[in-house]
Amino acid sequence: MTPLATPASHIEAVLSLANASQLLGDRDPIIARSWRRCVHDYGLDPARPAEARFVPRQVLREHQDHADELINVARAGVEQLYRHVAELGYIILLTDSRGIAVQFLGDPADEKAHRKTGLYLGSDWGEDHAGTCAVGTCIKEQQALTCHQHDHFSAWHTNLTCTAVPMFNPQGQLLAVLDISALYSPPSKDSQTFALQLVKQYARMIEDAYFLRLYRDRPILCFDASREFVLINRHYLLALGDDGELLAGNTAARGLLAEHGLMTPGPFGSLTRARIDEFFDCELADILSIPYASHDQVRAFRTQRHNRLFFAALMEPRRAVSLPAERTQGAPRCALDALADDDPAMRKMLARARRLCSEPLNVLLNGETGTGKERLARALHESGSRRQAPFVAINCGAVPESLIESELFGYAPGTFTGARSKGMRGLIQQADGGTLFLDEIGDMPLHLQTRLLRVLAEREVTPLGAERPVKVDLRVIAASHRDLRQMVEAGEFREDLFYRLNGALLKLPPLRERADKGYLIERVYAELAQGRSNAPHLRGDAMSALLAYPWPGNIRELRNVLQYALATCEGNEITVHDLPEECLPHAVTRVAVPTAGPEADDDLRSLLRRQRWNVSAVARELGVSRPTVYRRMRLQGIEPPV
């Protein structure tokens, strides 16, 4: 192991190499070139204290705004990378192309030391003032490097080890730098070899995710030299135009196109806009029919110029979310189809729902508040044989106990005095021939459960004050966010009613667990924007923030958030800054695994109920202020009972 150089010998080594007429010795040429720039171009002195430089908060915000879309696309990758290296004492910086750290992940226990060294959010790692360092030198050289301890120019940085990898946009321009750094490390630079490989791998993944985001509305051809790995690796990515024109490529594909003479010369060469059939020896139709090709939806092609063999798969463009046919063109194929896109739990549940929709069974729906239980109930009704008859809904949790009985069962003339003396058909009678939807059935008082049971068993209802029962033909769909079986065990819900209602149980997953969140966001937005002549476009950064948010209030909260953004957005795009504060991604992630937090796990409505709607008590329990609880209630559409 080489002993660590003292500051004096480090300074001497830097200056003698920088001033030497030739770059000799075993110093990495990237580092040697940078030392020279530091001395001759920037006039830096390795002995001068290198104070960490931070940009003011407002300037940082501007840099973050500029890099918003990338930060949002990169988030999952950056957090995953941090989970791999956090235990080893590394921090992560994502910097923009100027070297300003727009995202930081690190251990809060070391925050003071990280700030002091500049390994923190908002630091400026430009080589012209920080001297040779991973980020600044990576930007200058436009290549990956490890700047290990005495590779740094400043004697004040020689305990650091930093590894930085550049990321490029589809035009080949520097987009950002991904850096992992540690305050201490073993002296040998070889100890960082794996770090470099790991960061390269994540930088490539982020770059490609960004590419896929930019070209998600285009067919994307991905190909690889190995058939087995093409879908895993997606090494080369090419976005295609309508007639097969090569629109853009990821870094790997651009390199390959350059070898095949399909890039204009120069460091920022652009695609010559040739067609894919000028690159591969094939017809355009062969490319477009790849998804229907062989058993693995992969097809082999040879390049025109070098006869190289590649295996290609085609990613079809994202289909635009359209509103259900029932809103636009008469009867829907099946109202249930529009409830989900590609989510495994929803797929299974909806397959059962389709089989059930015309069966005479009562159905129980379970799911957290705002997951779409009423939507599902309506879709079941609209897709079944009773669709021409009424769908009548009542929320047993929202109607005061004293009114539920008369609302549901109705009353005969003269039962009450005053305005209510004329009598009223209850909801049960109103739903005759159709569907009665009992939301929050768990909140139904026990004595009414008994009356409801009688209606279901005998298929007749006796309004309050009436002498004779009236026949009814009903299908009941009941819903609850609570576990009714547990309520039965606790004696809070009648077992016999539970079995009457539970002809089939359909569970709705919470929004945070759904794999088709993007579809729901677009769909809810399309519904809200419908009819507005110039509804703003939902920009990618806002979409990413919405995808990352844990949605304690589920689809209802999503709807409220989008409604808020639509109402307050002034431009022609909804950006991340048009979203309510709760949904904003936090630029500084202090912990390795971002979790939804206790407030997200705990259903706010249950908490409010448990605390008898005492908002101060709920605020205390969640450790937030009362206005925050009120704001969350508003966003989740929760209203206290009257």
Ligand SMILES: Nc1ncnc2c1ncn2[C@@H]1O[C@H](COP(=O)(O)OP(=O)(O)OP(=O)(O)O)[C@@H](O)[C@H]1O
């Ligand atoms: N698949 C969907 N597409 C679009 N909007 C939806 C969808 N599902 C639910 N929503 C919307 O989300 C909101 C909440 O839905 P819904 O009332 O059906 O939920 P819920 O589970 O019955 O809520 P609660 O438990 O509070 O009764 C409504 O505004 C509804 O229109």
